[in-house]
Amino acid sequence: MLNEKHLQVVIVGAGPAGLSAAIAARESGAERLLVLEREEQPGGILQQCIHNGFGLHRFSQELTGPEYAWRDIETCREMGIDIQTGTTVLSVSRDRKVTAISRKRGLEVFQADAVILAMGCRERPRGALATPGTRCAGIYSAGTAQKYINLMGYMPGRRVVILGSGDIGLIMARRMTLQGAKVLACVEIMPYSSGLNRNIVQCLNDYNIPLLLEHTVTDIRGRERLEGVTVAKVDQNRQPVPGTERNFDCDTLLLSVGLIPENELARDCGVPLCGATGGAFVDERLQTEVPGIFACGNVLHVHDLVDYVSEESRLAGQAAAEWAMGRAPKTEKVMQVQDGFGVRGTVPQRIALRADGETENVHLMFRTSNVFRDCALVLTADGAEVLRQKKRILTPGEMVKLTLSPQLMEKIGTARTLTVAVDVQG
Amino acid sequence: MVDGIIIGAGVVGCALAERLGRYNGEWLVLEAGEDVASGASKANSGIVHAGFDAAPGSRKAYYNVRGARMYAAEAARLGVPYRRNGAYVVAFDSEETRVLEELLRQGKQNGVEDLRLLTGDEARAKEKGLSVEIVACLDVPQSAVVSPYEMTLGYAYHAAQCGVRFIFGQQVTGIDGDPEGGFTVRTSGGSWRARTVINCAGCASDKVRAMMSGEPIRIIPRRGEYYLFDMAAGCPVERTIFQAPGKMGKGVLVTPTVHGNLLIGPSAEEIPDAEDTRTTAEGLAFVREKAFKTCQALPMNRVITTFAGVRAHEQKGDFLVGPVPGAAPGAFEAAGIESPGLSSAPAIAEDLAEQIAAYLQCVQKDRVPEPVPLLKPFSEMDSAQRQAAWEKNPAYGNLVCRCEQVTEAEILDAIHRPVGARSLDGVKRRTRASMGRCQGGFCTPRILELLCRETGMDPLEVTKCGGESRVLTGAISPEQGEGSTYAE
Structure with a gap:
């Protein structure tokens, strides 16, 4: 059998939520504290968000994603918080056993007094939309394209249509334009964008990229690489209106059609999840309905600004530490x-x-x-x-x-x- | 000069390659796509049909029933998952009930075992998800599910182990009968001489036939569209649920896949272009409507993907297996292989291999290597097995695809084993990486990096599925635009 290491607080994920939770938990007195992160470095999705606009509320400064993450990572380092990267959590049990695996250490089991779920969210894929057409190359979720460009240094396409107007899609409209691609349109099925107004102004309007509200992609063409998409207006029931179709010749379709809290670990552990948020049901101290298991950040509900993720996660960190030390009210x-x-x-x-x-x-x-x-x-x-x-x-x-x-x-x-x-x- | 060239690396071509590989000789598989199972074998229902619905006396009936009986042992031998989950064929009125009675009679005549009729209530007692409108049902306990591309891969792996060569990206452009006997097969990439040529070209089998014989056949491609659901959504039925068949085939089914995802489909539409595997609003609507008739509890909000496959329907409606009529000696074929082609593949391959071996007078090898067992998926291991696997190979500690829990070790194996993956879809079919609910949003860049690291490919060369399906279109130079402002 594997040895179980006993800890006060185990945090799953070292994105902005996990980092803030860890800092607050340590400040509240949790000494035996561990953050588990599957990527090779902490910081989560912020590491690929090289644009600025982060931290206006929290730091009264416009930081890039990596800069914002760096502040919390530095604080963790100064406080001696143990962040174990390259480690994927495989399961969390109702009695707060956390099983994880890593290349360096193999399988490990941690018995925690409190667990904080801070796994973030993932992008809704094309398949979930069931858009008719071919399944060629050139269709990416906006965040995947962001990773190719900002972390790997490769362009995923030259002529781009963006489906959905979530913030990552808007940011990528600007990013791809700056990198020399032609962004033809951003297509949104709803009568309004789901992104921040400042992103619509700074990422679409400033570059003359049309935002087509109440439109959707109705067909995807191209046998090997994407060759074009058909865009049509939709009626009040979000159904395409015949006769309104227009074609865009493009080699890339980016999807920014929603974010889904990454709650597989919570579900497997029997944490009840809320249909409206996709995250756990929690109380005002962000405790789920399983005692000792807390949730914060985008795994709890998808936020608009990282500043609020950090703020919320501090509360989870404090509450989890108090729970672990038997000081919860x-x-x-x-x-x-x-x-x-x-x-x-x-x-x-x-x-x-x-x-x-x-x-x-x-x-x-x-x-x-x-x-x-x-x-x-x-x-x-x-x-x-x-x-x-x-x-x-x-x-x-x-x-x-x-x-x-x-x-x-x-x-x-x-x-x-x-x-x-x-x-x-x- | 090789002894045999198999044209097409679908399930029939690979099953035949695996059989021929047991005989002394040099065997070559030429495939137009970039991987095995590039056509119909990668996108179908994945059902091993029991064999009740092919016309008695047809080759379809004969090979289906024989193939289905071989399946459990074939899959076990190759280490491919296979599950005999049984099937129900359901009727919604008295007319369809009569169709079921006819199927029962026909199935018995074809030699299918254990068939029996049930009432709607008896069916619902076993399958809670079935519609209350179902009045009768044919119980088919011998029906099974298998992954069609894993079966194809299983055959291809063992064929390669037995010394069969696979060459991909070879579109056959001509076949010449040589005056001194044998054939020259010309492709987009070269030419090869062979004593026998076997046409296993699926939807292109009419074109390949025309290169060898003046007696034409005509393949009418039939496209079928499907919905695939998140495994976590569960499956409302245990068995494969068919509706009473019509003239376009077996109709829309509701089934678990061998891996436990719910699958519904296919539609059936005759199309001019066999490579046109798009999905359509109409086709998908048809599938939804029909599937809802069978089972109302379909979690449509948990769809992870839609896809379409094309079946090679020969206009006369039956399989063509054996020497090619009107061709020089040494030309063989397995043409017009549509459903139940997956079910029939082992039996077709067995027959064809015997005919070819007899023609060439070649003998079985003394020793045939046992299939190298496939890696046990990390997702199916218990904790002790995971720890043991990591101790042997630390790459098991690196989870690349988190939805399907696929580790780096499994991806490296998929790349490095014979007939290894060279594309994102190739990795996907071998490991399930990127097949889960996020559909590769997270792991695709990591798989791309592993493909490059392991094969020496440039990232710009990596494709989704061969040809021009490149994932990336250019590198960002440090001098250009914002490219210089970040550290990575």
């Missing part, structure tokens, strides 16, 4: 948090009320399911309105954060259900 009642009209994927899904009556700020994060202008966000507790915030614009591409102060929490008291909703009347 005792709770008695649980309040459910629900998505109301126009709101999707609110995290956390439940708030545990502390037995000692103490309250801290509780952050609710969610996205809206459509674009809303001059509206209000309304929080109700068992049907009674307890908070209303006017908003000029809400779009699905930008995450919304609602902070519930201790005073507000006191007002909510012992309600059973909190509901977050959009009021279009404002």
Whole structure:
């Protein structure tokens, strides 16, 4: 049998979520702490995001992805946090045994008091869309193309159509243009982009790349390498409208059609997952429904900005450390948090009320399911309105954060259900 | 001069190569694609049919039933996964029930064992996912599932071990009968002389026939489209569920693959161009509609890919196996091999090999090497086996494809074994890497790097599936644009 090493906190993934969680866990007193990372270096997807725009909220500075990652990696190094790279976690059990394998050490089993899931997310592939056509070369998810260009130094194509307007797709529209490729269009099936507004301006508009809203790719041509795609307008049911087809001759189709939390480990371990987020159901301390297993970052719900990933993950790190050291606050009642009209994927899904009556700020994060202008966000507790915030614009591409102060929490008291909703009347 | 040239490295060509490899002689396989199983053998339902639905007395019926009986042993010998999961053929009304009765009678006449009719309720008692509208069902316990390209690879590996040579990228352009006997086979890349030529060219078997004989055959390519689902979504049925067949074939089936993914399809559409393996909105809609009729619990939100395969339907409807009519002596063929071609391949190969050996008067080798066992997939190992595998080879510690849990060790084996992978799809078919839910988004660049490291290929030469299917279009020079601003 393999020796089991006992640790207080094991963190799966050394991307921005795992790094911040590790730092906070150490600050909270967890000494025996290990971060497991499958890549050869920590930093996660930030390492290939060489554009700037990271850290505006957290550092009040515009950093590139590697620069942002480097700050946390340096902090970890200074704190002596053990990050074991080149190591793939194979399973996490309900009693928090973490099994991993690496080229250097072979199979290892760690018994953890607390586990933090920080595996990030992956891109939705073409197959999931079932777009008709051939299965030729030249079709890549935007992140894969980003890796080819930024980490490997190769261009994946010359004439490009981008399907989906997620942030990575937008970033790649600019990146490929700067590198000499011709980006013909960015095609989005919805009436709005799922990306950040600043990326639409800086990556499409600045380069005269058309954004075709309410359009989709209906056919993919090319026997060996991609030769062209057909783009058509869609109706309200997202079905192509006959007669609106137009052809683009291109050798590359990049897909930026959504991100999916990478939750296979959580699922195998029996952590209940939320349909709206694709991540675990968690409480306000980011504990899943399996005691001692926490989740944060894009594996919990897909964020828009890394700054918020780091902030959220600090909370998970602190909570996991306290749990591991037996210092987690005792709770008695649980309040459910629900998505109301126009709101999707609110995290956390439940708030545990502390037995000692103490309250801290509780952050609710969610996205809206459509674009809303001059509206209000309304929080109700068992049907009674307890908070209303006017908003000029809400779009699905930008995450919304609602902070519930201790005073507000006191007002909510012992309600059973909190509901977050959009009021279009404002 | 070699003793035999097999044209086509699909499942029939490779099965034949493996049989001929047991005889003394020099054997060569010429394949137009860049890998084995480049045509119909890479994209079909993967069913070993029991043999109830071919017309009694046809070659299809004969080879299907004989091939199906050989299958379990063939797959075991080659180390290829095979599972006898059984099949149901379902009927939705009394007319279709009569079709099932006819199939039962026909199946018994063909020699299929254990067939029996069930009521709809009896079927649903065993297969909970079946539609309440099913009124009757033919139970086919002998039906099985296998991976068609793994079977082809299994044959090719052992054939290569027995000394058969494979040359890829060889489109045959002409075959000349030599005055002194034998043939010259000309291809896009050279020419070879052989005492026998065997046409196993799938959808191109009519073209190859025309190079050897004045008696033409006509292949009408039939395209079938499929949906494949994430293995994690499970499969709502254990057996292969057929609907009562029509004149375009066996109809849309709902089945687990041998690896446990749910597969639905195929559509059936006659198309002019055998290489046109696109999927279409209409074809996919047809598959969905028909499959939903069988089983309402299809997790359409868990589709990982759609694909199409083309079957080589000969217009007269039966297999053509044996010496080529109207050709010089030494010309053989296995043409018009459509479904149940995968099921029939072992029997066709056995017969053809005997005929060819008799014609050439060559004798069996004294010793034929045992097939080198395929690596046990890391994904199927328990912890102790994983640790043991890593102790022997640390490359087992590097997980390249995380969806399917494929390690570097398995990918290196796929590249370095005889008939090794030279493309991304080649690696995929040999290891399952990139076949999972992320469809290679993460591991494709890593596989590309391994292909380059191990074979010395330049990254710009790496293809998805041979030919012009290159993955990358150019290198970024350090002087150019933003290319100079990053460290990697």
